[in-house]
Amino acid sequence: MYTPYPEYMMESVRKVEATREKRMSEEPRRLTADEKDALLKEFHPDYREEAFEEIKIGPNKGQKANRELVHLLHSNSRLLQDKVDLSKVDYDVDVLVIGGGGAGSSCAIEAHNAGADVMIVTKLRIGDANTMMAEGGIQAADKENDSPVQHYLDAFGGGHFAAKPELVKRLVMEAPDAIKWLNELGVEFDKEEDGRMITTHGGGTSRKRMHAAKDYSGAEIMRTLRDEVLNLGIPVVEFTAAVELIKDEKGQAAGAVLLNMETGDYSVARAKTVVIATGGAGRMHYQGFPTSNHYGATADGLILGYRAGAPLLYQDSIQYHPTGAVYPSQILGALVTEKVRSVGAQLVNAEGEAYIHPLETRDVNASGVIRECQEGRGVEVPGGQKGVWLDTPMIEILGGEGTIEKRIPAMFRMYMKYGIDMRKVPILIYPTLHYQNGGLDIEGNGFTKAIPNLLVAGEAVGGIHGRNRLMGNSLLDIIVFGRNAGKAAAAKAKDVELGSLNVDHVEKYAKELEAAGVATGEVSPLLLPKYARHER
Amino acid sequence: MVNVYFFGKRYQVPADLTIMTAMEYAGYTLKRGCGCRHGFCGACATIYRIKGKNELKTCLACQTQVEEGMYVASIPFFPTDKRTYDIEELKPDQRVMMELYPEIYSCIGCNACTNACTQDLNVMQYIAYAQRGEFEKCAEESFDCVGCGCCSVRCPAGISHPQVAQLARRLTGKYIAPEAKHLTNRVEEINRGQYDELIEQIMQKPIEEMKELYNSREIEK
Numbered sequence: 001m002y003t004p005y006p007e008y009m010m011e012s013v014r015k016v017e018a019t020r021e022k023r024m025s026e027e028p029r030r031l032t033a034d035e036k037d038a039l040l041k042e043f044h045p046d047y048r049e050e051a052f053e054e055i056k057i058g059p060n061k062g063q064k065a066n067r068e069l070v071h072l073l074h075s076n077s078r079l080l081q082d083k084v085d086l087s088k089v090d091y092d093v094d095v096l097v098i099g100g101g102g103a104g105s106s107c108a109i110e111a112h113n114a115g116a117d118v119m120i121v122t123k124l125r126i127g128d129a130n131t132m133m134a135e136g137g138i139q140a141a142d143k144e145n146d147s148p149v150q151h152y153l154d155a156f157g158g159g160h161f162a163a164k165p166e167l168v169k170r171l172v173m174e175a176p177d178a179i180k181w182l183n184e185l186g187v188e189f190d191k192e193e194d195g196r197m198i199t200t201h202g203g204g205t206s207r208k209r210m211h212a213a214k215d216y217s218g219a220e221i222m223r224t225l226r227d228e229v230l231n232l233g234i235p236v237v238e239f240t241a242a243v244e245l246i247k248d249e250k251g252q253a254a255g256a257v258l259l260n261m262e263t264g265d266y267s268v269a270r271a272k273t274v275v276i277a278t279g280g281a282g283r284m285h286y287q288g289f290p291t292s293n294h295y296g297a298t299a300d301g302l303i304l305g306y307r308a309g310a311p312l313l314y315q316d317s318i319q320y321h322p323t324g325a326v327y328p329s330q331i332l333g334a335l336v337t338e339k340v341r342s343v344g345a346q347l348v349n350a351e352g353e354a355y356i357h358p359l360e361t362r363d364v365n366a367s368g369v370i371r372e373c374q375e376g377r378g379v380e381v382p383g384g385q386k387g388v389w390l391d392t393p394m395i396e397i398l399g400g401e402g403t404i405e406k407r408i409p410a411m412f413r414m415y416m417k418y419g420i421d422m423r424k425v426p427i428l429i430y431p432t433l434h435y436q437n438g439g440l441d442i443e444g445n446g447f448t449k450a451i452p453n454l455l456v457a458g459e460a461v462g463g464i465h466g467r468n469r470l471m472g473n474s475l476l477d478i479i480v481f482g483r484n485a486g487k488a489a490a491a492k493a494k495d496v497e498l499g500s501l502n503v504d505h506v507e508k509y510a511k512e513l514e515a516a517g518v519a520t521g522e523v524s525p526l527l528l529p530k531y532a533r534h535e536r
Numbered sequence: 537m538v539n540v541y542f543f544g545k546r547y548q549v550p551a552d553l554t555i556m557t558a559m560e561y562a563g564y565t566l567k568r569g570c571g572c573r574h575g576f577c578g579a580c581a582t583i584y585r586i587k588g589k590n591e592l593k594t595c596l597a598c599q600t601q602v603e604e605g606m607y608v609a610s611i612p613f614f615p616t617d618k619r620t621y622d623i624e625e626l627k628p629d630q631r632v633m634m635e636l637y638p639e640i641y642s643c644i645g646c647n648a649c650t651n652a653c654t655q656d657l658n659v660m661q662y663i664a665y666a667q668r669g670e671f672e673k674c675a676e677e678s679f680d681c682v683g684c685g686c687c688s689v690r691c692p693a694g695i696s697h698p699q700v701a702q703l704a705r706r707l708t709g710k711y712i713a714p715e716a717k718h719l720t721n722r723v724e725e726i727n728r729g730q731y732d733e734l735i736e737q738i739m740q741k742p743i744e745e746m747k748e749l750y751n752s753r754e755i756e757k
Contacts, residue, residue, distance in 0.1 A: 033751045128571040128579060142722040145756065149734045157750030165739040173735060176722040186623060186706025188675060188713060195714030206755045216680060219576050223683065224709070227702050231620045239567065261567050294572040330554050330601055334574045409680055413655065414575060417599055531557075532565040 004420045005327070009428070012379050015352035016389050016426050023346060024394060028357040036364050043367035043374070045320055045431075046467075051287045052316060057512040059311035059450065066286040069315060072303050074513060075524040077506040078243050084257050084266045086246065086501040091237070093117045094493035095486070096255055096271035098242040098301065101129025102218070102475065103458025103482035104277035105225040108234050110486030116493055118234055118486075121269065123241035123261055123527055124296050127226045130280050130435075130459060131478055133294060134218025135337035135410060136202065137210040138479075139472035140175035143199060146207040148172040155473055158204040158361045159437075159466020162314065166444030167464045171473065171480055178479040179211060187224045188213055200342040202471030204361035210472045215337050215408040218475055240267075241300070241527050244506060245274065245308040245454070248499035253454035255501065256304075261527070272496035273453045273489040276301040277482065280436040280459040283529040286318055289433035290333025300525035301460035305440045307509050310448045313462035314438030319469055322347070322365035324432020326387035328418045333432045336411060338362070338471040340390060343407050344398040348389040348426065349377040355388075363468040366431040379428055389426040396423050435469055438462035446485045453496055457485040538604040541587075555582055555597035555608055568612030575599045578684035578698075581611040581654070594652045594686035614685040616696035621703075628707040630669030637700050640667055642693040649687035649697055655680045659687045659697050666700050672712050674704035 003010050031039065041047050052064040055073055065073070095111045097104045100122030111118040120126065141151040151172040156163055179197075183189060190198040190212050199208045213220035229236060242256040246268070255270040278301030282293025291297070306312060323336040341347070341358040347365065349355050349372045356368040369388050372378050378386035395403050404412050404423050415422050439462035440448060448454045458478040465473060513519040538551045540558055547562040556570060571579025580597035587605030597610060619636045626632055633640060640663050649659035658677055665674035678701035687697040725731065741749070 124571060125579065128577055133572045133574055133576045142719045144718060148726065148731050149738050152735060152738055153750055153753060156746060161743050161746055169735055169739055173726060173731065176719055176726060180719055180723050184710060186709040188705055188709035191713055191716060195716045196718060197716050206753050208756055214679065223702060224706060227706065230618055231622065292574065294577065295570050329552055531560040532563050533561050534563055
């Protein structure tokens with residue numbers, strides 16, 4: 001017999017195998033609205049009060065956020081210590097895009113195509129972003145039985161009716177055009193012989209509108225966008241982080257102070273419009289969770305914007321993806337795409353029970369996994385973490401032999417590196433910190449209300465997804481809001497007259513921190529997580 | 537614990553770490569050579585040799601467990617040569633490759649690229665498809681490429697394989713794969729304003745009504 005797990009784990013695998021046939025004959029029941037609410041309140045990490053702390057200064061003063069984020073919000077700018085001469089301008093452009101992921105790249109392409117002089121700065125490389133790691137797919141209501149209105153209902157309801165309607169409207173109404181735009185750039189979506197998109201469900205979708213490129217959906221989109229940015233000759237300044245926004249005396253966004261990550265030297269970028277497209281925050285490891293996010297996901301844009309006076313929205317709402325890898329330890333926290341469930345795998349506890357419908361929304365399924373583990377129906381791995389099974393062999397039974405290698409090759413490869421053949425045995429999962437639902441507050445046009453000429457796009461935005469995002473709406477949002485920001489920033493730049501540059505908000509913020517008595521003594525944004533172990 | 541050598545210097549690290557986490561355990565703060573940390577971005581191309589063995593291996597540092605006696609050097613950047621083009625002006629015929637990446641015809645068939653691939657792709661085969669203008673096959677064969685560049689590092693002909701594959705995929709996605717007509721139709725419907733009124737209506741509904749609509753919506757089987 002094939003035994004890639006320790007014997008005590010194999011005992012549980014045999015229980016999963018014993019119930020498989022019966023489980024496959026019946027679809028697990030979907031929870032009622034009340035049952036979902038009760039499950040979330042008891043088990044979702046967003047409801048763990050002790051993990052949160054009050055923000056003491058700034059536009060969201062009095063509201064809460066995870067302690068790790070509050071710590072950064074209560075820290076000061078590097079520029080308090082390091083004085084930078086703003087009269088020496090190193091880069092002078094129409095549109096400055098901070099961040100080289102999917103949102104930043106699509107923004108830059110559209111700004112360029114609209115005739116603007118645009119540049120990208122990014123603290124790692126272009127494409128080192130959560131976009132690259134998105135696996136499952138991208139939503140758009142383009143099939144005959146679907147409509148943008150149905151998509152609106154799914155997204156708004158899935159986000160607990162908290163999203164900003166004008167943002168959801170843009171998301172769903174511009175979705176089909178986003179897919180078309182990507183396709184015309186050369187993104188290879190999964191299609192039938194006749195060109196029809198192959199679409200599946202995601203958690204919480206009422207129509208099959210998940211478009212994919214195998215389980216490299218984000219990578220395929222990101223590498224195509226990157227290729228286009230380079231073809232267009234858009235300057236990309238890599239290994240260069242924005243550490244502070246610059247304003248002019250009228251209070252308009254006017255650029256950013258940049259830090260060379262390798263040499264430690266500062267430079268100054270002046271711009272008529274600035275787009276924050278810095279992405280997420282998984283590497284903050286809120287509440288000690290492992291993460292599916294890339295190395296640079298440290299909420300930088302939220303800190304930059306907030307210190308300059310832009311409010312946050314739903315900064316206390318985080319998405320824990322229900323299925324992160326737990327075993328083996330080398331891939332702890334790595335994303336196991338929701339597509340694994342879209343193509344048929346059930347969530348099964350240690351006793352072999354399909355204890356929940358596998359395609360509830362992510363917050364509900366994550367809470368379900370946590371409940372099973374806390375109540376003794378999880379499987380413990382060496383090292384002490386617990387998880388439940390994702391019954392992957394079902395996929396091959398349902399879709400036929402070869403389905404796993406064809407539809408989810410990245411997952412197959414990731415596990416085979418450690419000798420686990422998911423065609424034959426289930427894999428063990430636990431929630432992983434995946435997505436920042438909240439972020440900087442924007443208007444329907446993509447601009448912040450608080451700071452003229454400042455736009456935000458992508459994961460750094462709050463309010464598009466309410467308090468829970470559906471699978472496939474993030475790849476969508478980075479394209480829709482990235483493109484919109486690029487066009488809007490380019491148009492606005494034509495009318496902007498910049499005055500003299502300053503970072504006065506840095507001193508002002510420091511005084512407020514001091515007055516509130518909460519200054520941490522550290523600097524933010526964090527830029528990179530502190531993973532190096534030092535013996536002394 | 538195992539002994540590993542980063543750039544020739546010995547460190548003792550727990551045996552269950554990856555090369556990447558082992559470097560951090562040793563005290564390195566990574567800037568280059570670290571991206572997504574989950575095998576999708578190709579930032580952490582790495583070359584290693586096990587002490588006493590002759591074979592030189594390539595891998596992704598985030599996806600590879602350390603071994604006793606591993607001599608490790610990361611390749612944080614490699615100058616692959618991307619040619620620029622206007623995708624709207626191209627046609628998916630063989631001449632495209634001859635014009636943009638003529639060096640692929642200098643391939644000597646050594647298969648070093650395939651041996652170096654961290655994703656176990658048949659790199660030499662997809663270059664052969666590109667040579668023949670079989671872009672769809674090249675796209676399929678290269679689809680799982682993460683662009684780490686280990687193939688190009690080892691290529692005696694100086695081919696930038698990931699860039700060739702990127703071009704083949706874009707040509708396939710844009711020109712060769714058939715059009716999704718339902719998508720074109722939906723975009724036209726939206727542009728004609730067919731959903732404008734309906735979307736405004738749903739945006740105006742009170743939350744209680746939205747909850748009712750959401751909780752009773754029919755879910756496609």
